[in-house]
Amino acid sequence: MxxxxxxxxxxxxxxxxxxxxxxxxxxxxxxxxxxxxxxxxxxxxxxxxxxxxxxxxxxxxxxxxxxxxxxxxxxxxxxxxxxxxxxxxxxxxxxxxxxxxxxxxxxxxxxxxxxxxxxxxxxxxxxxxxxxxxxxxxxxxxxxxxxxxxxxxxxxxxxxxTLAQAVDARKLVGQAMGILMERFDLDADRAFAILKRYSQDSNTKLRDVAQQLIETRKLPQ
The missing domain is CATH 3.30.450.40 (GAF domain)
Structure with missing residues (x-):
């Protein structure tokens, strides 16, 4: 058994x-x-x-x-x-x-x-x-x-x-970075820095900021 x-x-x-x-x-x-x-x-x-x-x-x-x-x-x-x-x-x-x-x-x-x-x-x-x-x-x-x-x-x-959530979060952040890089002609480091700043300023998880950008094509207010 x-x-x-x-x-x-x-x-x-x-x-x-x-x-x-x-x-x-x-x-x-x-x-x-x-x-x-x-x-x-x-x-x-x-x-x-x-x-x-x-x-x-x-x-x-x-x-x-x-x-x-x-x-x-x-x-x-x-x-x-x-x-x-x-x-x-x-x-x-x-x-x-x-x-x-x-x-x-x-x-x-x-x-x-x-x-x-x-x-x-x-x-x-x-x-x-x-x-x-x-x-x-x-x-x-x-x-x-x-x-x-x-x-x-x-x-x-x-x-x-936990690992699956981390992998999922990494994918979302990568997609969001790609949107910023294409729209504003940024490199990867600058795109990530922007996401990170929005995350800190709004006290929102980085994953959630990325999710919102992907869904709305806009950064949080």
């Missing part, structure tokens, strides 16, 4: 498809009824990127709105957090009571650790079951392997998207 997952993650065209493959795999490989994934971007902003059921979004919202719960702890302490039964866990009593009210009894949150020296947390994989004591030691071990696969795949997908 992990071999098939590796192929699916490799073939996924973007981050959205990658995270969806991860949570769907969790449903088939682990003792969970629901799964979800939260990713963290620069600045520690949390983003819910995949849920297999709307109830998972509610579980996340209860934690992220208050910055309190097993998801938050898993990220801060860089370790998995297991709740065997939400009706008897006293670490987050208010949150646990609300989650139990949603029909969720077992929770397992596993951090996605990056491979760099700092071992940053790229996200947290959340697994949920309506049954108490649903997750065994084997489930936790498999979840850690899945989280490692996910962290590598998400990093790769993000890098590819």
């Amino acid at each position: 992990f071999a098939r997952l590796a192929v699916d993650l490799h073939d996924a065209p973007g981050v959205e498809e990658t995270v969806d493959a991860v949570v769907q795999f969790a449903l088939h490989a682990l003792s969970c009824s629901y799964a979800g994934l939260v990713l963290y971007s620069r600045g520690a902003r949390a983003e819910v990127v995949a849920v297999t059921d709307p109830v998972v979004a509610e579980v996340y919202d209860l934690q992220l709105s208050n910055n309190n719960g097993p998801l938050v702890t898993a990220r801060q302490e860089r370790t998995s957090v297991l709740i065997a039964d939400t009706t008897g866990d006293d670490r987050w009593p208010n949150w646990a009571a609300e989650v139990a009210g949603l029909g969720i009894r077992s929770v397992l949150d596993v951090p996605l650790l990056t491979g760099d020296a700092a071992r940053q947390v790229a996200g947290v994989l959340g697994l949920y079951s309506p049954k108490p004591d649903a997750f065994t030691a084997d489930d936790e071990a498999v979840a850690h392997i899945l989280a490692r696969h996910a962290s590598v795949a998400v990093a790769s997908a993000r890098n590819e998207e």
Whole structure:
């Protein structure tokens, strides 16, 4: 199953498809009824990127709105957090009571650790079951392997998207430079300097200035 997952993650065209493959795999490989994934971007902003059921979004919202719960702890302490039964866990009593009210009894949150020296947390994989004591030691071990696969795949997908955006931006800037060079008989350095100045003066990304010039044949006011 992990071999098939590796192929699916490799073939996924973007981050959205990658995270969806991860949570769907969790449903088939682990003792969970629901799964979800939260990713963290620069600045520690949390983003819910995949849920297999709307109830998972509610579980996340209860934690992220208050910055309190097993998801938050898993990220801060860089370790998995297991709740065997939400009706008897006293670490987050208010949150646990609300989650139990949603029909969720077992929770397992596993951090996605990056491979760099700092071992940053790229996200947290959340697994949920309506049954108490649903997750065994084997489930936790498999979840850690899945989280490692996910962290590598998400990093790769993000890098590819960033590279694709950079290539696209370079093409747009090149086209815009060509328009200025032809219209005003400029060399490449001067055309780029004009685009850069308009970008700085209008506090607009260089890519967006180029896009506007290409679409309207005019520079921003």
